[in-house]
Amino acid sequence: xxxxxxxxxxxxxxxxxxxxxxxxxxxxxxxxxxxxxxxxxxxxxxxxxxxxxxxxxxxxxxxxxxxxxxxxxxxxxxxxxxxxxxxxxxxxxxxxxxxxxxxxxxxxxxxxxxxxxxxxxxxxxxxxxxxxxxxxxxx
Numbered sequence: 162x163x164x165x166x167x168x169x170x171x172x173x174x175x176x177x178x179x180x181x182x183x184x185x186x187x188x189x190x191x192x193x194x195x196x197x198x199x200x201x202x203x204x205x206x207x208x209x210x211x212x213x214x215x216x217x218x219x220x221x222x223x224x225x226x227x228x229x230x231x232x233x234x235x236x237x238x239x240x241x242x243x244x245x246x247x248x249x250x251x252x253x254x255x256x257x258x259x260x261x262x263x264x265x266x267x268x269x270x271x272x273x274x275x276x277x278x279x280x281x282x283x284x285x286x287x288x289x290x291x292x293x294x295x296x297x298x299x300x
Contacts, residue, residue: 211254214287217247225255233262253278253288260299275299 217225221243228239236259244252256278264271275295282292 214251214254216249216251236262249281250286250288253282257291272299
């Protein structure tokens with residue numbers, strides 16, 4: 162009986178010791194990532210609101226808000242008149258807003274404007290994530 166009890170204690174001790182080593186190895190591996198692993202950078206998150214982006218003179222903000230309230234025609238007119246005085250990323254954001262609005266009435270126009278934005282957008286742009294999300298729909 163004592164030999165049996167001693168055997169059970171040894172087996173349980175080995176199992177607990179093995180489990181402790183396994184947990185320790187997991188912690189060590191998590192603390193020291195593989196130096197040969199390739200690091201893939203995620204694209205920057207898309208801002209939830211384009212109002213914080215740079216590229217539009219401050220004096221155009223009230224005009225933009227009024228144009229936006231008029232819908233498709235307002236944004237089209239705003240982009241036609243003031244588009245040349247703006248730069249990315251704000252210009253791209255406003256054009257993507259226009260794409261979303263005009264898509265119902267004029268899908269060809271939506272695809273055309275989307276292609277313009279996509280061709281200008283790089284992977285480090287704050288608008289990149291939004292372009293990627295809309296790509297399948299408007300290409």
